[in-house]
Amino acid sequence: MKTTIIRAVAALSLAAAALLVPATANAYTDPAVVTATPAVVAPGGQTTFTTSSAPYQGDEEVLISVTGVNANGVTLASVVQTNNSLRTKAVNGKLMVPVKLPANATGTYNLTFTGTKSGIVLRSTITVAGSSSTPAKGGLAITGFDAGSTAGLWIAGGGLVVAGGAVAVGVLVRRRRAATNA
Incomplete structure (x- = not known):
C-alpha cells in the first residue's frame, strides 16, 4: 500500500511540474520593440521601422534580413541595395530605418535586425495591403498558445498540486496513527 501511495504522489508531482514548464518560455523579454509605421503597406510602398x-550600442551597424514573397526586391528607402546586404546604422542606439517594398510585394514580410557588435536581435512584421494575413505587433514571433487558451491547463495543474498535497497529508496522518497504535 505504501508503494502505491508513493507512486501516486510521484506521478502527481511530475504532472504538476510538466504543467509549470511552459511558464519559463514567457520569461524572455525583448530588449526593445520594433514598430513599423505604417504596419500595412501597399505594394511598392514605404514603411519606417523604429525602436521604442x-x-x-551608439552608432552600431545593424544587419537587416527580410523574409517574404519577392523579398529580394525590398530595399532601404534611402539607398538602393539588394536584400543580401541590407545594412543600416543605429543612431545613438536607436533604430530608424525606412524600407521600400517592391511593386510586386504580397503577403507578410518578416524583418530581423541584428546588431553587429552587441548581437542584439529584434524582429518585426509588416503586411502588404490586400493580403489575407494580419500584421504582428513586433517583438518575438508568435508561437504556441496564448494565455487565454491555457487557462484550463493552469486550473488542472493547480488541482493536481492540491490533490498531491492532500495525498501527502493523508500519508503523514496514516503513518502517525500507525506509529501511535504500535
Missing part, C-alpha cells in the same frame, strides 16, 4: 528604446 536604444537597444544597440
Whole structure:
C-alpha cells in the first residue's frame, strides 16, 4: 500500500511540474520593440521601422534580413541595395530605418535586425495591403498558445498540486496513527 501511495504522489508531482514548464518560455523579454509605421503597406510602398528604446550600442551597424514573397526586391528607402546586404546604422542606439517594398510585394514580410557588435536581435512584421494575413505587433514571433487558451491547463495543474498535497497529508496522518497504535 505504501508503494502505491508513493507512486501516486510521484506521478502527481511530475504532472504538476510538466504543467509549470511552459511558464519559463514567457520569461524572455525583448530588449526593445520594433514598430513599423505604417504596419500595412501597399505594394511598392514605404514603411519606417523604429525602436521604442536604444537597444544597440551608439552608432552600431545593424544587419537587416527580410523574409517574404519577392523579398529580394525590398530595399532601404534611402539607398538602393539588394536584400543580401541590407545594412543600416543605429543612431545613438536607436533604430530608424525606412524600407521600400517592391511593386510586386504580397503577403507578410518578416524583418530581423541584428546588431553587429552587441548581437542584439529584434524582429518585426509588416503586411502588404490586400493580403489575407494580419500584421504582428513586433517583438518575438508568435508561437504556441496564448494565455487565454491555457487557462484550463493552469486550473488542472493547480488541482493536481492540491490533490498531491492532500495525498501527502493523508500519508503523514496514516503513518502517525500507525506509529501511535504500535
